[in-house]
Amino acid sequence: MAKELEKFKAEHKKLAAGTKTYTTAEGAKLKKRVGISLGNAWEGEDYFRESLAKARKDGVESKKLADLQKNKSFKDGLTTWNKAVDIHQKELDAMLGFCSNAKAHLAKLDKLLADIGKDLKKRSKTSASKKDIEALQDKLAKETAEVKKAAQYEGKLNAAQKFYAANFQKTVARILKESDESQDKKLDATELPQLLVDRNLKKYTNQVGVLAKAINAHCVSAIEKAGQDLKAAVPDLKAAEAKYKDLKKINDQYQTVKKKFPGKINDSKDKKKLLATLKKFNDVTTAAERKLRGTKVTIKKAAV
Known part of the structure; x- marks a missing residue:
């Protein structure tokens, strides 16, 4: 058959x-x-x-x-x-x-x-x-x-x-x-640049928060796994790096807008809110970069 x-x-x-x-x-x-x-x-x-x-x-x-x-x-x-x-x-x-x-x-x-x-x-x-x-x-x-x-x-x-x-x-x-x-x-x-209109600002504020938490979680997990097996920490470390790239991309876009359109921001009725949000994006990104760098140093020391 x-x-x-x-x-x-x-x-x-x-x-x-x-x-x-x-x-x-x-x-x-x-x-x-x-x-x-x-x-x-x-x-x-x-x-x-x-x-x-x-x-x-x-x-x-x-x-x-x-x-x-x-x-x-x-x-x-x-x-x-x-x-x-x-x-x-x-x-x-x-x-x-x-x-x-x-x-x-x-x-x-x-x-x-x-x-x-x-x-x-x-x-x-x-x-x-x-x-x-x-x-x-x-x-x-x-x-x-x-x-x-x-x-x-x-x-x-x-x-x-x-x-x-x-x-x-x-x-x-x-x-x-x-x-x-x-x-x-x-x-x-x-009249504001599209990244600063309320709808987009809310969307990216949420994304920044989610990415920051994910980076922290992956870094913590990477250090915990490195204590048992250095190779086991690699996936979490790579995931944290990928999330950081996404976070940095968002922040870079917003910091560029801040530099290019200071007048638009200053004239906006939401000036304080906008500046506070842009500062938060920058602070969160800096903290995430510091966390990632510290995690790499800790794992590198564990390998010695």
């Missing part, structure tokens, strides 16, 4: 290209792109608010979209935001398409697995092909599990990632209905 084995191998080979395509790594990459494009769309919304506020200062009192679009600043803001939303929608479509195709491919893998399972049930223990078919079954089972995980990445998207683009027109209408006073309050934030 070697012909069944060859048949299964042939079907497996036909599915190989798709199996290599629908991986969790690819799903994670597409999800990340959706997140980045949403962030850009949010920045586009901030820019649109700024453009609307400027249009009000230019004397445009109407809340009608047609009237506002006669103002160059407003039209530019809306166009920029719209493009960012379109890009986000394309990234979302790519993600959803990937998951849909992965599910279709998964169905083919499941069918082949089922066919192999049926064959093995009726195959005698003395069959010369039995071990080879079982080996193919094991390999296929692992591949199927991977594709199944990849197909589920759609479920990892949050509501904003899924529906922000779909709600674009409603969001435009809602913003236009906001009072002039409300727009004026938001203008200060939108």
Whole structure:
């Protein structure tokens, strides 16, 4: 019954290209792109608010979209935001398409697995092909599990990632209905560099805190493991170094913004808060670098 084995191998080979395509790594990459494009769309919304506020200062009192679009600043803001939303929608479509195709491919893998399972049930223990078919079954089972995980990445998207683009027109209408006073309050934030707007500042403040804790935890773990086995400390040490690179990258970005836009920061109503946060980022990064350096010295001494 070697012909069944060859048949299964042939079907497996036909599915190989798709199996290599629908991986969790690819799903994670597409999800990340959706997140980045949403962030850009949010920045586009901030820019649109700024453009609307400027249009009000230019004397445009109407809340009608047609009237506002006669103002160059407003039209530019809306166009920029719209493009960012379109890009986000394309990234979302790519993600959803990937998951849909992965599910279709998964169905083919499941069918082949089922066919192999049926064959093995009726195959005698003395069959010369039995071990080879079982080996193919094991390999296929692992591949199927991977594709199944990849197909589920759609479920990892949050509501904003899924529906922000779909709600674009409603969001435009809602913003236009906001009072002039409300727009004026938001203008200060939108005139700041994007890294300093409240939404981004909160996001990176959280990231800095998480990274700092992770670095400390890895350093503590590395020293504890080094006391027993120096090699055992290496993974934690490398993990701490990687986290520190991420932390330093964030801090470097913010310190650059501080140097490039001192006027914007000084003119902001949130000046004290911004300066305090930037100082905290720098202090946390310095402390993390000191912790990492101290950990390396301690482990190096233990090796002597």
